[in-house]
Amino acid sequence: MRLKELAQKLNTSPAFISHILSGRRPGYKYLLQLSQEFGTDIRAFLDPKKFFNPYMPFCYQSKYPPNLDHLSGEALELAKQIISAFPDRPPTREEFKKFKRKLRRRK
Numbered sequence: 723m724r725l726k727e728l729a730q731k732l733n734t735s736p737a738f739i740s741h742i743l744s745g746r747r748p749g750y751k752y753l754l755q756l757s758q759e760f761g762t763d764i765r766a767f768l769d770p771k772k773f774f775n776p777y778m779p780f781c782y783q784s785k786y787p788p789n790l791d792h793l794s795g796e797a798l799e800l801a802k803q804i805i806s807a808f809p810d811r812p813p814t815r816e817e818f819k820k821f822k823r824k825l826r827r828r829k
Contacts, residue, residue, distance in 0.1 A: 728759060745770065745781050763792035776801035779808075780815040 725736040732739070732755050742756060757764040765773040770781035774788035776797050782788060787805045790798055804813065807821055 731759065732756070742767070743777050745778055761793060761795035761797040766792055766797075774801060774812075776804055778818075779804050779812045780818050782812045786811055 725739050729736040729739050753764055753767045757767055762775060766775035770778055771783045773792055774782050790801050793801050813821060
């Protein structure tokens with residue numbers, strides 16, 4: 723899902739969604755909406771250092787590969803692709819940007 727589409731669904735701006743996905747914490751209301759929209763447990767947005775969030779994997783700092791029980795749907799598929807591409811550790815922010823660009827090209 724594109725930032726613009728998601729921002730329209732959540733009645734906010736694409737910049738705000740980007741702000742959240744870069745690891746900055748918004749209000750609980752938006753976190754709850756994001757977790758429902760992406761198919762993740764809200765903990766993945768509240769504590770991305772502990773709970774793997776495939777939309778910001780560079781924040782994750784716990785045991786790797788992570789437990790994915792808190793994910794479903796598109797989020798789970800993305801997480802599996804990330805772990806497959808980075809089997810030993812979570813990607814850095816830069817590596818994740820490159821990874822996302824490659825995914826977009828495949829579609």
